Amino acid sequence: MTRPEGPNTLAITFFYYKDLPRAMAFYEDVLGLPLAIDQxxxxxxxxxxxxxxxxxxxxxxxxxxxSEKPVQFCIRVPDVDAWYAYVEALGLPGQSELFVNDEIGIRAFVFDDPEGYQVEIQTSTRDDILL
Incomplete structure (x- = not known):
C-alpha cells in the first residue's frame, strides 16, 4: 500500500470551547482573523x-x-513589538514579557484566549529562517 500523492489543500487545528460566541469574538475582534468556513x-x-x-x-x-490546555496557538508576524503593545493595552490574561529564544531564533510573547488556550505571537530573529 502506498501513501496517496498530491498536495494538501488546507490545514486546520481545532480547539474546543464551552462558550463558542465568546471565542469567536476573540479570534475575530482581537486577533482579526477572517471567518473562512462557517459550519x-x-x-x-x-x-x-x-x-x-x-x-x-x-x-x-x-x-x-x-480545563487543561496542553497546546499553544502560534502566529508569526512581522512586528512583534506592535502586537505586544496592542495586547498589553487590552489587558489580556496571561500576557508574558517579550522574550528572545536564540536557540530557535524567535522574539515572542504569550497570552491566553478566553478559555485558557495559550496564544504566542512571534517574529524571527534570524535571516536564515524562511517562515
Whole structure:
C-alpha cells in the first residue's frame, strides 16, 4: 500500500470551547482573523495561506472541552513589538514579557484566549529562517 500523492489543500487545528460566541469574538475582534468556513457549531478562521484554526462548540465536536490546555496557538508576524503593545493595552490574561529564544531564533510573547488556550505571537530573529 502506498501513501496517496498530491498536495494538501488546507490545514486546520481545532480547539474546543464551552462558550463558542465568546471565542469567536476573540479570534475575530482581537486577533482579526477572517471567518473562512462557517459550519454552525464549528467556525474555521484563516490564519495564513493554507493555515486555519477551528473553534468548536464542545457539545457537538469529536472531543470534549477540558480545563487543561496542553497546546499553544502560534502566529508569526512581522512586528512583534506592535502586537505586544496592542495586547498589553487590552489587558489580556496571561500576557508574558517579550522574550528572545536564540536557540530557535524567535522574539515572542504569550497570552491566553478566553478559555485558557495559550496564544504566542512571534517574529524571527534570524535571516536564515524562511517562515
Amino acid at each position: 454552525g457549531w464549528s467556525k474555521i478562521y484563516r490564519v495564513a495561506e493554507g493555515a486555519h484554526i477551528g473553534l468548536v462548540d464542545e457539545n457537538h465536536g469529536m472531543n470534549s472541552w477540558t
